[in-house]
Amino acid sequence: MPAYILTRLLLMVAPLLGVATIVFVVLRLIPGDIVLLRLAGEGGSVTEAVLRAERARLGLSQPLWQQYAGWIWGLVRGDLGLSMWTGRPVAYEIWVRLRLSLELTLVASALVAAIAIPLGSLAALRRGGWIDYVLRGFAVAGLSMPAFWVGVLVLLFLLVLFHWSPPVTFTPFWQNPVANLSLMVWPACVVAFRSVALSTRIMRSALLDVLHEDYVRTARAKGLPWGRIVMQHAVRNALLPVITIVSLEAAAILGGLVVTEQVFNLNGLGKLLVDAVTQRDYTLTQALIMLSATAFVLMNFFVDLCYAWLDPRIRYR
């Protein structure tokens, strides 16, 4: 197993390097001079000396290969450069917002697992029943509603029915769990909404497949109670594809956070990315795009490990 983990870790280096290269290239495609664009965008004229100083500060006066080497070496050391907007290190800007977005991701993923697995199983066990139909309708509807629209609906619902809107300030969980969760639970529901719709369908079809397996029939023939067959034989084996979906959705979470944090006005990574793009803060943008791809690659690694751990038929190679 350790050898397997090590190989998988090494196999991650190449895609990450490629992703870093793509990010580097994409942001060098910007037409015009990014420093001029940024500084002139604030209005007023800028002198050549100011431009030159700013370029030097951001390392943009170096030749391209040096910038590329600097970018890769910085990634290795965790140094992502300075934000072009605030002037603070990009790593710091990300670090202060990471906690909120990470908590949102965890709460949302927990919600998905807690809702999708039992509901999907129920739909499979009562196939063709009313639960199955309601869930199917919900799944199609869930995939048709963009996150910001669900978010607006939740906000309106809370406001109109309870005259309550979520608190504006973020309280860390260990300081005041109630205040923290009353802020986080609604955006987490919005983030989870789509994934629940997707995962429920996956769970349903996975369990239906497993229930037709020979070992389920054998277990029935042995006279095992149905509930035990479902819990111990069927659901456990049906979980694999669901784990994949939940983790991959969690990896793509930055995409979901981008919109949801905007709706709920949360100061997390998603909002940071939108602000960075709006303010033409290229160093911050490239770091955040890189971060989202890294999360995806890491999550894939995690899924592979889970597979190897849960399914003994998969050999560690």
Add this chain to the structure above:
Amino acid sequence: MSETGAPRLGSTTAAARPARRGSRLVRRHLSGVFGATVLLLMVVAAVFARWLAPYDPLETNYTLLVHPPTLQHLLGTDPFGRDVLSRLIYGARTALLIGLVSSVVSATLGLLVGAASAYFGGTADLILERVTDMLLCFPLIVLALAVVAVLGPGTAQVIAAIVVPMVPRATRVVRSSALAIRQMPYVESAHAAGASDLRVILRHLLPNVVAPYLILLTAFLADAIILEASLSFLGLGVVEPTPAWGLMLRDFAGRYAESAPWLPLAPGLAISLAVFGSNLLGDAARDALDPRLRGRA
């Protein structure tokens, strides 16, 4: 239209009668028909917006700001005193234009790149595959935002921002079906008969990847509509004063949520309905064109 018959029913004599076959076609594809109807309504709204909309969508009326629905303004007015219903109707034009253009462009690019890459293989195919792998590491909207960071907001830029993240997804799908077709005996016999590469691609390869292409096209339409609305909602897509549903939600979501809770409902419902319609049509297209998936929920 034998491919629309339901394999589960098993009775071939009933399937032969045209009237019953027609009714079964509608029944089997009820959701597809519904999806097509929704999209057709959108097309009508988009094309005839000038005659359907009661007001000019850009006309401001400062005596009627954020006014609740009345007989004159069926859906009320927005913070600039513009008629919401008119903006909703013109918004269909924006959503459909961007949705259709970007899904057609990305599916077509994917078709060309994927088919050529699968057919010729070799180093170019390998490199293209690895680049596709890497591009697929980015969530759709993150890559779209990267494109906006480069190009800035605007209608044409939004189309580019939607096309870039979708092309690798299209390439992947087309490539895998083209690879399977390349192994087919009829391709081999065409080669043996001395057909040129171009002829094999045009006569044998492309006609057989039309089905995945059409499935992609309808699936992308829903994604493109969501992506455009999301970008506009973030203020990084279509720019004011162009009427767009995402922009309409953006105006109302923040400041006017309390004073005018009816305002976000119309554009939000319009987006959901459009995406819902495209999803249903996409599912129906997949059912009709891909026999392997038929019958699965």
